[in-house]
Amino acid sequence: MSSKLELSWPEECQHVIFRELGTHYIRQGQYTVATSNFAKASKANPGAVECHYRRSVAQFRNSELKDALASARAGLAVERDELDLRGRDFDCSLQECKTAFELDQLEEHVKVASNSSPAFGGHRLKDIQAEIRLAHRNYENALGDRAGPCLYQQRNRLKKIAVEREAAAHVETRPSWKIKRDRTECDAVSVAEVVIKQPHIREKKRKQKNLKVLGQAYLNRGWKDLEFISSLRKGGAWEHTVNISQAQESSKKLSETIEKCYERVDSALISMQSRTPYSTYRNNRFGTAEDAQLSVMDTVFKARYQTYRDVLNQLDHLHELRAQGNLEMLRIYVGDVLWDYYQIKTERVFPDRYKYVNEVCNLVGLAITDGLQISPVLMDESLKERLAVLFDLPIGKDEEEVVVPIFGDKSTYRDPAAPDYGYIAYKNRISRLEKRIPYSRYPIERAFLYHEMCRHHLDAGKLDETRIMARKVIDEATQSGSPLWKFLGVLAIVKADAQQMNLDRLVDSLEEAEEAVLPLEDERLQHVVQVAKLVNNSLIKDKNANRRSFEINRIQLS
Secondary structure: OOHHHHHHOOHHHHHHHHHHHHHHHHHHOOHHHHHHHHHHHHHHOOOOHHHHHHHHHHHHHOOOHHHHHHHHHHHHHHHHHHHOOOOOOHHHHHHHHHHHHHOOOHHHHHHHHHHHHHHOOOHHHHHHHHHHHHHHHHHHHHHOOOHHHHHHHOHHHHHHHHHHHHHHHOOOOOOHHHHHHHOOOOOOOOOOOOOOOOOOHHHHHHHHHHHHHHHHHHOOOHHHHHHHHHHHOOOOOOHHHOOOOOOHHHHHHHHHHHHHHHHHHHHHHHHHHHHOOHHHHHHHHHOOHHHHHHHHHHHHHHHHHHHHHHHHHHHHHHHHHHHHOOHHHHHHHHHHHHHHOHHHOOOOOOOOHHHHHHHHHHHHHHHHHHOOOOOOOHHHOOHHHHHHHHOOOOOOOOHHHOOOOOOOOHHHOOOOOOOOHHHHHHHHHHHHHHHHHHHOOOHHHHHHHHHHHHHHHHHOOOHHHHHHHHHHHHHHHHHHOOHHHHHHHHHHHHHHHHHHOOHHHHHHHHHHHHHHHHHHOOHHHHHHHHHHHHHHHHHHHHHHHHHHHHHHHHHHHO
16 A cells, blocks of 8 residues: 555544454464564554554464564553553453463563452453462472472582583684784784684583474474474585585575564473473472482483494494405594593493493494405515505605696696695595594593594505604503503504605614503514515615615715
């Protein structure tokens, strides 16, 4: 409708038309349009209490609770000031009570209901008294006899929540070099990075489980809707279906809509949980504390049984991979199991976690040693390549394999600004392992993680980093009392020296490997070390012979 047409109508007609339009749109479920029409109707006739009430209802159904409360109070103000000083509009009074309750203003809800009760009688008084009984029942649920034991049981968790809130209120968003500058700490690099603390995977799983329990308890079937909306948010399973790079504007609008829907449902869930805490819900469900404790123990025993079933199935799969000789898949599977499964299990449901972590890590170590075999064609290789064949190291490229850029030949051109995807993948693998180190509880688990970092450093040609990580493997293996992982740590140093062809240092590392392999009592591994020493001695003799011949030729030429 045009504004000129609206101005041509009398105010009485505008009031009736916009009021009926608003009523029609409420029936259609278009609450935003209904709110705007009721606002125009109230503007045309400010003394119409019914329009204020209907506007409050539309805003209430559209989850605009603060605006709904303001509209209801505006209707009450009109009633008291202009119509009847002794009376009070029942619809607006009841709407004010309901809106204050939905806003979790429980004290305001009691005050409004108590102040309204003397003004009404009959069935209207019964509705107001029902609101008062609801308020007292909420107080009993939240602050009654059940609140004390619940708060005492969760006293340690309350301290952690207080610490988390204080930390969240003082989040540092400045670059690291500015923070270290203010603390007068040394910062030679001065990188422009922001440190963000990520929660542990067990904490993430715990919060997901608690949200699921609360959703199922308070939302019933509506929990599926909340779960679906959560999967569409940032970090969810279906985030990529919302944030599409080809449609940035649409993705932004859709993300904002999803966030609004999630906040609306989340606030409603928090509101319901605050009115009837989960402790009251459990008490109403089980009756006595003894029945509740029996239910908790029954759940724990079921989870413990399922955990051991899962662990035994995982061990069977690990043995199958080792029997197949699929070492790469074995490493990936063990890394996923140790992080995604063992880390989220508590001592309560998995008392033997240390035992199984030892077994899993030792199984990987044995699979690695299974690959140490003396090739039948080892002596057919050239002397310089025998160590690489023995320890399965990459053989260096020949000079003719190096591509020399030729002007005009596009196949030999390499863009210097092009990203090195191999190096990016290497850094991502190292950073993922570094993040897991602080959360590993046992030395043998850290030995496995450090050994994985050794392997990635060795594949990338970072030999100094390989030696540093190998020493950490040896230290962790010594703490755990594992001769197997100590030998694997020494073997990583041997591989780094062999790949660098540092023959003098290789003599010392092979001596250390010979000592480390003795507690394993494995003749095959001892034979591998002895063959490596023989090959290294041959390389040293060949190197000395070449040096002597070079000196003789130099003397003859001089």
